[in-house]
Amino acid sequence: MRKFATVFTIMGLLYVLSAFFGQAELYAQTAGASSGSLANALNVFWKHTGFSSVDYKYLLMIAVGLFFIYLAIRYNYEPLLLVPIGTGIIIGNIPLMEGFQIGIYEEGSVLNYLYFGVLKGVYPPLIFLGIGAMTDFSSMISNPRLMLLGAAAQLGVFGTFIGAMAMGFEIREAAAISIIGGADGPTAIFASSKLAPHFIGSIAIAAYSYMALVPVIQPPIMNLLVSKKERLIKMKPPRAVSKLEKILFPLIGLILTLFISPSALPLLGMLFFGNLLKESGVTNRLAETARTSLIDIITIVLGLTVGASTQAVRLLEDPVTGEMVNKGFLTSGSIKIFVLGAFSFAVATAGGLLFAKIMNLFLKEGNKVNPLIGAAGVSAVPASARVAQQEGLKADPSNHLLMHAMAPNVSGVIGSAVAAGIMMNFLL
Amino acid sequence: MTFLINVENWEWSDIFTITLVGYSVVFLVLVLLIYVFKLMPVVLNYKKRKSVEPGGAKMKGTEAHYVAGEVNAAIAMSLILYFNEQQHDDESNVITIKRVARIYSPWSSKIYSVNNVLR
Numbered sequence: 001m002r003k004f005a006t007v008f009t010i011m012g013l014l015y016v017l018s019a020f021f022g023q024a025e026l027y028a029q030t031a032g033a034s035s036g037s038l039a040n041a042l043n044v045f046w047k048h049t050g051f052s053s054v055d056y057k058y059l060l061m062i063a064v065g066l067f068f069i070y071l072a073i074r075y076n077y078e079p080l081l082l083v084p085i086g087t088g089i090i091i092g093n094i095p096l097m098e099g100f101q102i103g104i105y106e107e108g109s110v111l112n113y114l115y116f117g118v119l120k121g122v123y124p125p126l127i128f129l130g131i132g133a134m135t136d137f138s139s140m141i142s143n144p145r146l147m148l149l150g151a152a153a154q155l156g157v158f159g160t161f162i163g164a165m166a167m168g169f170e171i172r173e174a175a176a177i178s179i180i181g182g183a184d185g186p187t188a189i190f191a192s193s194k195l196a197p198h199f200i201g202s203i204a205i206a207a208y209s210y211m212a213l214v215p216v217i218q219p220p221i222m223n224l225l226v227s228k229k230e231r232l233i234k235m236k237p238p239r240a241v242s243k244l245e246k247i248l249f250p251l252i253g254l255i256l257t258l259f260i261s262p263s264a265l266p267l268l269g270m271l272f273f274g275n276l277l278k279e280s281g282v283t284n285r286l287a288e289t290a291r292t293s294l295i296d297i298i299t300i301v302l303g304l305t306v307g308a309s310t311q312a313v314r315l316l317e318d319p320v321t322g323e324m325v326n327k328g329f330l331t332s333g334s335i336k337i338f339v340l341g342a343f344s345f346a347v348a349t350a351g352g353l354l355f356a357k358i359m360n361l362f363l364k365e366g367n368k369v370n371p372l373i374g375a376a377g378v379s380a381v382p383a384s385a386r387v388a389q390q391e392g393l394k395a396d397p398s399n400h401l402l403m404h405a406m407a408p409n410v411s412g413v414i415g416s417a418v419a420a421g422i423m424m425n426f427l428l
Numbered sequence: 429m430t431f432l433i434n435v436e437n438w439e440w441s442d443i444f445t446i447t448l449v450g451y452s453v454v455f456l457v458l459v460l461l462i463y464v465f466k467l468m469p470v471v472l473n474y475k476k477r478k479s480v481e482p483g484g485a486k487m488k489g490t491e492a493h494y495v496a497g498e499v500n501a502a503i504a505m506s507l508i509l510y511f512n513e514q515q516h517d518d519e520s521n522v523i524t525i526k527r528v529a530r531i532y533s534p535w536s537s538k539i540y541s542v543n544n545v546l547r
Contacts, residue, residue: 144465151458158447165443171435175446237498245468252464260457414461415454422450427435 053095057312057330065089065307071212078212078383081185084300085208088307104308115305118200121193123302124186125270130295131186131381131413132274133287137249140407142238145359146369150411152355153377156181156348157419160340167336172196175423177337180207181344182416183214183380189306190267191420194428198327201309202334206341208306214383215390217342218349218375222391225353226371230360231395233370235404243281250275257418263428264421268414345378352377352408369404376405379412 046052068086072079091111096103104111117123140147160181164174176196179188180203188207192200210217250272257268277287314328356374363369372392376385385405392401434442534540 141465141468144462147458147462148455151455154451154454158451161447161450162443165440171438171443240500242469242472244472245465248468249465252468253461256460256464257457260453260460411458411461415458418454418457419450422453423446426446426450 048097050095053097055095055313057328058093058095061093061310061312061329062090065093068209068307077215078208080299081208081303082212084303085205085307088304089205089310090307091304092308092311103311104305105311105314111305111308114301115309118189118302118305118309119193119197121190121266123298124190124193125266126298127186127295127302128267128417129270129274130290130298132250132271132276133278133290134295135275135278135381135410135413136406137275137410138241138246139238139403140410141241141245141249143404143407146373146404146407147411147414148359149352149356149369149374149377149408150379150413150415151377152374153348153352153379153408153412154182154415154419155351156183156344156346156378157416159347159351160344161423163343164336164340167340169333169336170196172427173199175427176203177340178344179203179416179420179423180210180337180341181348181378182412182419183207183211183345183348183378183384184413184416185211186302187267187379187413187416187420189302191423194424199333199337201306201311201329202337204306205310205329206337209338210341210345211380211383214345214378214380215387217345218378218384218387219391221346221349222353222372222375222387225350225357228395230357230371231392232399233360233368234396234399235370235373235401236367238403238407243279246279247276247281250279253414257414261418261421261425263424264417267417267420271413271417348378349375349384352412370399370401373401373405373408377408377412377415379409379416381409381413382406384412385409 065086065088068082068089071077072082072086092104098106101107101109102111103109104115106112157178158181161174161178164177165171169177173196176188176192176194176199179191182188185204185207189200189204192203196203254269254272254276258265261268274287274290277283277290310329312328312330313326315324316327317323318325352374353371354374355377356369356371360368360371370388370392372388373385376388378384385402388405389400389402392399
């Protein structure tokens with residue numbers, strides 16, 4: 001708490017400083033300083049600093065960025081994402097004088113070139129390539145019926161779609177927002193870049209924030225929906241999967257899923273390609289690059305630019321009324337997106353848990369699934385699987401659910417990409 | 429561009445259609461994958477099963493062809509322990525110190541004395 005007080009005090013001091021310099025500027029103007037004088041030079045310099053155009057909204061966003069970095073470093077919440085995004089938020093909310101090709105939205109600026117990859121959906125498929133190259137699908141192949149949990153958790157996507165429509169969003173915006181329920185950052189960014197590019201920042205920040213908060217969001221819902229007796233269910237160990245099956249999985253998955261939902265091609269195509277690189281056994285160098293250097297580079301650039309796109313104030317002319325409207329991050333739309341994001345994660349978790357309970361009604365004793373692993377269907381690899389494992393261990397320290405939870409977890413990735421593809425099929 | 433839904437003048441029925449169709453398609457894709465991967469071990473082991481069946485030993489489904497991961501882990505662990513034991517047995521059994529090292533130590537060297545009195 002003291003740390004927060006310190007941060008806000010510094011923010012306040014900066015604001016007071018800006019107000020003081022604003023007075024100095026006014027003095028320089030009233031004194032009628034001639035060009036070339038010290039007062040005028042200082043005035044010009046002042047106008048080029050961030051203090052001259054600072055607004056409390058920028059400071060608020062900088063505080064959000066610092067909070068993300070704090071969460072990542074202090075609590076280890078998704079540090080690989082929150083540190084670049086938090087830094088990006090700070091970079092994007094430094095008040096700038098426009099026209100010098102510096103800001104992310106200014107054509108020709110370095111940040112704008114990097115942001116191109118977000119706007120055109122270049123980075124998410126590359127992230128998926130890396131995910132494919134690092135994911136072991138054998139737990140899913142050994143127990144395929146657990147894939148249903150990944151499908152059930154997509155209730156979060158479609159429930160949020162209805163919710164977003166009810167909250168007054170335009171249909172494509174609602175579809176883009178709904179993908180937050182897939183708990184998959186790259187998929188959410190990809191879908192919003194196609195369906196609602198003006199909301200990329202808000203959607204990405206909401207998706208990644210809630211993904212980082214999975215260990216906080218999911219346990220209360222698990223406690224609410226899963227009884228003590230159900231938590232104690234022990235599942236059969238997964239069988240060993242042959243190498244041939246592992247090689248065939250990406251090929252069959254690629255053909256089957258993309259014939260049904262071709263719009264998911266950039267995401268699922270790269271996911272399965274990455275997995276083939278890993279499992280084929282003859283392209284180790286490529287797989288190694290995809291799962292280490294490549295995904296790291298893309299994560300850095302994606303996180304930073306997504307963070308930087310959250311400019312608090314961005315005045316743009318409304319095409320209909322001609323008035324200047326704030327299309328920046330701090331709008332009522334962003335707040336609604338955050339509310340819907342929380343709702344979508346809760347619904348997705350509940351969907352997975354309840355479906356696991358329904359599955360148990362039809363399964364014989366000994367074959368039953370522990371409903372806790374249903375929560376892993378929300379994607380958010382591997383955080384949600386880890387939560388299922390931890391909750392399982394709390395009930396029975398000898399009950400390890402991680403391997404079982406990985407099956408709905410990775411099928412959730414496929415499910416959310418398919419859901420995004422369907423949304424794009426309908427609306428693009 | 430052709431839209432399946434009128435994005436400007438949508439109705440609630442359109443929204444529910446997208447929701448229902450979308451959710452069903454997600455299930456359809458994953459159910460298809462389930463069937464494929466349930467069938468795959470059966471297909472892959474078809475030849476093997478055929479060669480075993482005439483001999484009398486019938487195998488039930490796919491379970492008989494695979495060893496559980498934890499059994500594999502137990503076998504691997506026992507092999508590691510076995511080989512480690514072998515290494516242990518191969519040791520020379522000579523436990524005497526072979527060489528007494530006389531390493532120079534300046535702890536009592538006269539040249540480092542405080543008072544180097546010339547004689």
